[in-house]
Amino acid sequence: MSLKAISLASLLFLAWLPTWAQYSLQGIVADSNHQLLTNMHIALSGTTGQVYNTVTGKAGRFAFDKLPQGTYTLKVNGMGYSADSMQINLIKDTFVTVTLKPVPTELKGATIMATKPVFEKKIDRFVFNVQNTGLVIGNNVWDVLKQTPLVNARESGTLSILGLQGVSVYINNRRSILSGRDLQQYLNNLPADNITSIEVITVPSSKYEAGNPGGIINILLKKDESIGLNGSINIADRQATYNTPGGGLQLNYRNRKFGQQLMVNGSSRRAYFYNDNVINYLGNTQQQELIHNQTIKKPENSIGLSTSVDYTINPSSALGATIDFRTTHSNDYNSGFNEINAPGQKQLYTNTNPETRNTNFLSLNLNYQYLDKKHKREFAVSADYFNYQNNQQAEFFSYNKQTPEIVHNGNRTDTRQLINNYAIKADYNQLVLKNVKMETGIRFSHTRTNNLLAFDNFSNGNWIPNHLRSNDFTYQEWISAAYISLYKKINKHLEIKAGARLEQTNLKNRLTTAKEFHDQHYINVFPTAYINYTVNDNNTLSFSMKSDIRRPAYAQLNPFIFVISDKYLVKGNPELSPSNSIMMELAYTMYHDYIFMARYTKSTRLFEQIAIVIPPDTTLLDRFNYGNADNWSLVSVINKSIIKERWKISLSNTLTLQRQQVDAPQTHIRTRDYLYMCNLSQQFTNLFGSKIDASINGSYFSKMVTANSEISGFGEVGIGFTRNIPAHNLSVSFYAGDIFNTQRLKHFYTTNDLSVSDMTGFSDTRYVRLSIVKKIGSNKVKTVRKKDPGNSEEANRTR
Secondary structure, eight states, X not given: OOHHHHHHXXXXXXXXOOOOSOSOEEEEEEETTOOBOOXXXXXXXXXXXXXXXXXXXXXXXXXXXXXXXXXXXXXXXXXXXXXXXXXXXESSOEEEEEEEOBOOEEETTEEEOOOOOXXXXXXXXXXXXXXXXXXXXXXXXXXXXXXXXXXXXOTTSOEEETXXXXXXXXXXXEEOSOOHHHHHHHHHTSBGGGEEEEEEEXXXXXXXXXXXXXXXXXXXXXXXXXXXXXXXXXXXXXXSSSEEEEEEEEEEEEOXXXXXEEEEEEEEEEEEEEEEEEEEEOSTTOOEEEEEEEEEEEEEEEEEEEEEEEEEEETTEEEEEEEEEEEEEEEEEEEEEEEEEETTXXXXXXXXXXXXXXXXXXXXXXXXXXXXXXXTEEEEEEEEEEEEEXXXXXXXXXXXXXXXXXXXXXXXXXXXXXXXXXXXXXXEEEEETTTEEEEXXXXXXXXXXXXXXXXXXXXXXXEEEOTTTOEEEEEEEEEEEEEEEEEEEOSSSEEEEEEEEEEEEEEEEEETTTTEEEEEEEEEEXXXXXXXXXXXXXXXXXXXXXXXXXXXXXXXXXXXXXEEETTEEEOOOTTOOOEEEEEEEEEEEETTTEEXXXXXXXXXXXXXXXXXXXXXXXXXXXXXXXXXEEEEXXXXXXXXXXXTTTEEEEEEEEEEEEEEEEEETTEEEEEEEEEEEEEEXXXXXXXXXXXXXXXXXXXXEOOEEETTEEXXXXXXXXXXXXXXXXXXXXXXXXXXXXXXXXXXXXXXXXXXXXEEEEEEEEEOOOEEEEEEEEEEEOSSOBOOOOOOOTTXXXXXXXX
């Protein structure tokens, strides 16, 4: 079936989807700022004189079931709000939204309106109060992230804040070990009406672990005390060149003292990629090489399971535990050809490179929390462990076109990676000196990775072990950290916060076969400072500053050499040093709808994958600390309702001047580039009275420059539709991603002293997706208490 046919069928399905049951009336009650209102009294009276009464729940919802057909009067009132009423002709299932106006309260000559803004600036973060909006109805958490100001959530699973990669995601102040598509699938299974707010932390404080160069997104979920079992079921199907089905189950159980949450999700991903790389060697050979590679995933199967429990010992103490497990199995078929053109000769080789990968990830967390409300102090301690296993087998064969029956070059690799991490952390908060909030804590972690490579050459029909290429690499890391942070509100206009984080790191690398040893020891201090000045209710000015570190992922330290094609190799570097950065940010927020920011970031000892030439005609992608960079950025954000309760937009623009000083093998350059990024998200509610909500999301990047490589500009536009059926706690969504196919091709330009590379990459980005979410049990989902694990930074470095 073609994409066009699937799109048409899905839209018709959404537009004419029946509601099955009859005569139910459901709705939500909100104020003029879209804050959902609880404990509002609802009275429904019919022409027969029968009166039905209820109150709104914690999500502002109310419901009447099995009502006779007829005309009804709906009256809503509650403390602090003016009463409202409406006439309803009930001839089918009906869903209504009631908006109440707050009653002004006079206090010493001042009029106080008890409302909370949808988007607000706090001293060290931006807060998007999602529960105050209609986004919580029928959507999932990932859908809401796509509408969150400052955040760019792409359907590929990539998250960024103002275009900066390396974003860490927290859920209820606990850092998620998932990333990319795994994280996206997890958030797709969380109903949006569980969210209270989303915090966007562009400059994380010293309380958070070092290593958050892109900032933090903290998703805060409700903690309803509903008793019993509830949850949701999610099924989805994604069609691009190949089909990718997926789904998930979420269950929540709670009694008076005990709560448990279980989440299971899985997918079977199929995809297609290819790239064409033209390399011109500038040495005496004057040689040109065309490398074509294509990859077919057939398929990549993954299953994830997560369960969290908490037990309330007494009103002040609670225990909690979390287990996360994910397993992935993939079969990739890689093939291609090399065309080598040199003066007076031409050679053509064909390549095959099938690859199998099995990955398992297990994470355990045990935590205890003590809260003393009377003395305003809190203590929390957690112990953590994770185990990561990655086993990969690949075979590479190259054939000369003139003698296709003879193997020109053949090798196979069996790579096994095992990572174990142990961590413990403790945090203590207390109010000191009457009005100064102090946060302090310590953390210890130990990581050990074992990497084994068995490399065989193919010769005369036999596999012969290559002891020079086979290797055994061991990496150990010890990190000890302590932090302190102090916050004080000087007066109603001015508040300040300052802190510092001290980290000591010891590293030991052992390349057993080659008998190479590399040790590193360093101490870092990461200061943070914040000043927030509230001019009035509509204007806020703030300044933030912090120092941070970015450590290499464990795979980037692995020195093993992998063959991509006959003359194209990839390896890691165990001698990589972490990069350091200092960032300053000046922000002005106006009417909670407009944000203007100026940012400066200076980064040193940056590391990245850089292409170098092994003379005369082999390219090696190795990793190096290549130099420094300065970035000056101007940012504007508009988050505003164009038509009240009907059309809302979020538009962000970022203009950056980037200067680089690159000093790496075969590359010594200075660059100066202007980079532009734009994100536009639009949300339409009850489109043309059809009960269908729609969204349009678009993004554009002028280009990206890293070290001696440049990625050409690209953009993406996606459109989605959602139909909610409140009577059955059901929602159906259709999404079309990259509808103009603008991300299909990207150009990568790389230069060094000995070669120039121009690569065109194809990604299978245009697709349609149909998903169905069914809630079961109570609509009020109890979210199990979670604490931030002590090894989340290390867990994310396994990716």
